[in-house]
Amino acid sequence: AQSVTQLDSQVPVFEEAPVELRCNYSSSVSVYLFWYVQYPNQGLQLLLKYLSGSTLVKGINGFEAEFNKSQTSFHLRKPSVHISDTAEYFCAVRPNTGNQFYFGTGTSLTVIP
Amino acid sequence: NAGVTQTPKFQVLKTGQSMTLQCAQDMNHEYMSWYRQDPGMGLRLIHYSVGAGITDQGEVPNGYNVSRSTTEDFPLRLLSAAPSQTSVYFCASSLGAGTYNSPLHFGNGTRLTVT
Numbered sequence: 001a002q003s004v005t006q007l008d009s010q011v012p013v014f015e016e017a018p019v020e021l022r023c024n025y026s027s028s029v030s031v032y033l034f035w036y037v038q039y040p041n042q043g044l045q046l047l048l049k050y051l052s053g054s055t056l057v058k059g060i061n062g063f064e065a066e067f068n069k070s071q072t073s074f075h076l077r078k079p080s081v082h083i084s085d086t087a088e089y090f091c092a093v094r095p096n097t098g099n100q101f102y103f104g105t106g107t108s109l110t111v112i113p
Numbered sequence: 114n115a116g117v118t119q120t121p122k123f124q125v126l127k128t129g130q131s132m133t134l135q136c137a138q139d140m141n142h143e144y145m146s147w148y149r150q151d152p153g154m155g156l157r158l159i160h161y162s163v164g165a166g167i168t169d170q171g172e173v174p175n176g177y178n179v180s181r182s183t184t185e186d187f188p189l190r191l192l193s194a195a196p197s198q199t200s201v202y203f204c205a206s207s208l209g210a211g212t213y214n215s216p217l218h219f220g221n222g223t224r225l226t227v228t
Binding site: 009012019032034036042043044045046049051052073078090092094095096099100103104108 | 153154166189202203209210213214218222
């Protein structure tokens with residue numbers, strides 16, 4: 001069985017400060033990893049994905065994530081956040097053996113001016 | 114390129130009414146799914162389909178029906194609406210078997226209120 005845990009439900013951070021949103025997963029098989037962003041009253045957009053290869057993945061809007069297989073983590077980072085980054089962020093995994101995606105419960109990032 | 118299209122954007126129903134949420138994708142994706150999003154509960158899978166004629170239940174299927182007669186369309190039917198079904202519903206699609214590294218593409222959602 002697979003599960004995804006986003007350790008922080010809410011993260012407030014000041015503008016131009018760095019941020020890390022944490023994601024841990026559990027799976028008995030290899031997985032593909034994704035981060036999605038949801039701006040207020042919108043659908044979910046793909047931020048970045050880890051499929052294979054380099055463990056540091058760069059996405060849109062200056063975000064990056066690092067895959068750590070030993071710790072089964074896929075934390076999302078940005079060195080300097082903007083007001084426009086205020087949104088809900090979801091971590092997701094998809095096993096390499098099945099169709100379903102498994103989502104975390106989301107982290108609400110609020111950037112404070 | 115339209116991607117995943119959901120209609121309607123908003124809907125208000127009375128308890129006991131039925132309705133169908135429409136979802137269509139133009140990316141030739143085999144995998145399609147419906148989620149509901151409620152505050153503090155993230156995304157919960159209602160039903161999914163791995164191809165035309167094949168559907169299966171997700172985490173919260175009760176009160177919902179689906180069918181998949183074509184690759185493009187995956188409607189979600191509420192049989193007898195209840196206030197507990199007040200939520201935001203998202204349709205999402207992806208490539209299927211053999212391409213599990215493909216991400217999920219989401220529609221813009223349908224906000225449903227049941228009074």
